Amino acid sequence: MLIRDASEPGDAAACVAIYAPYVRETAITFEWDPPSVDEMAARIAASRRTHAWLVAEEDGHVLGYAYGGPFKARAAYRWSCEVSVYVEQGRRRTGAGRALYEELFTRLTARGYLTAAAGVTLPNDASEALHKALGFEPVGTYRRIGWKHDTWHDVTWSQRHLSTPQTPPPTPT
Numbered sequence: 111m112l113i114r115d116a117s118e119p120g121d122a123a124a125c126v127a128i129y130a131p132y133v134r135e136t137a138i139t140f141e142w143d144p145p146s147v148d149e150m151a152a153r154i155a156a157s158r159r160t161h162a163w164l165v166a167e168e169d170g171h172v173l174g175y176a177y178g179g180p181f182k183a184r185a186a187y188r189w190s191c192e193v194s195v196y197v198e199q200g201r202r203r204t205g206a207g208r209a210l211y212e213e214l215f216t217r218l219t220a221r222g223y224l225t226a227a228a229g230v231t232l233p234n235d236a237s238e239a240l241h242k243a244l245g246f247e248p249v250g251t252y253r254r255i256g257w258k259h260d261t262w263h264d265v266t267w268s269q270r271h272l273s274t275p276q277t278p279p280p281t282p283t
Contacts, residue, residue, distance in 0.1 A: 111206060113213045116163040116175060122151035124165070124172035128196050137231050137258040153177075160282075161191055162217040166206045173198050176210035178218050181227050189279050190225040190269075191218060195240075207240050215244075219272045222282035226272055231256065232264040246270040 116125070130144035145153070154177075157163040161178035174197035181190040193214060197206045218226065228246060230237045246268035254262035 111173075111209060112167045113164055113209055114167060115158065116154050116165045116177075118151040118155045118158075121165050121172055121175070122147045122154060125154070125175050125196075126150045128172070128174060128198050131199055132196060137256065137261075137263045138234060138237070140231070140256045140258055140263075142258070161221065161223070162214055164210055164214055164217070166197070166210050173201050174206045174210055176207070176214045178214060178223070178226070181225075188282060189223060189275070190227060191223045193218075193226045193228050203236055208244065211240070211244055215270075215272055222280055223272055224275050224279065225269055227267060227269045229265045229267050232266055238266070241268050241270075244270065 126144060126147055129139070129150070132138045133141045133144045154163045157177045157179050160180070163177040164175060165172045166174040174195065176193065176195040178191040178193045181187050181192045193211070195207045195210050195214075197204070197210075215226065226246075227249075228241055230241065232238075232251070247270065248266060248268045251264050251266040253264050255265050256263045
């Protein structure tokens with residue numbers, strides 16, 4: 111398996127193909143409609159400018175992706191980021207998510223980010239186990255925060271330190 115930087119035009123369609131079933135069939139994401147290829151390309155470009163967007167590829171086939179983005183827009187949050195990982199539904203629990211996240215954390219740390227936060231819609235045993243295995247610690251749960259597929263869903267948040275904070279911290283690049 112090869113983990114590499116995503117390219118906006120080249121990988122956008124593969125990322126949409128991976129993401130669309132999660133959007134249509136699950137509450138793992140709160141989007142109701144899958145993004146277009148152009149929208150996904152714009153998301154990849156935006157993430158790569160400030161954080162990172164990676165894909166996992168095997169024999170030329172993209173089977174998953176992970177990315178980082180801003181945690182919040184306010185300046186005091188600039189050392190923190192939100193992360194997500196998606197793997198083809200038939201490829202979950204194969205190590206692809208872990209490999210993507212581990213490389214993503216390396217890239218984010220190199221850019222100066224200190225903390226990664228992740229939200230997981232409940233229930234999602236696979237995602238909860240992955241985040242726990244990678245050192246994320248639970249910080250709270252929003253109850254009945256999202257309505258999708260005719261029911262309310264909780265979202266649990268966890269965080270992981272990427273590196274030891276400095277005082278004052280240098281601005282991420």
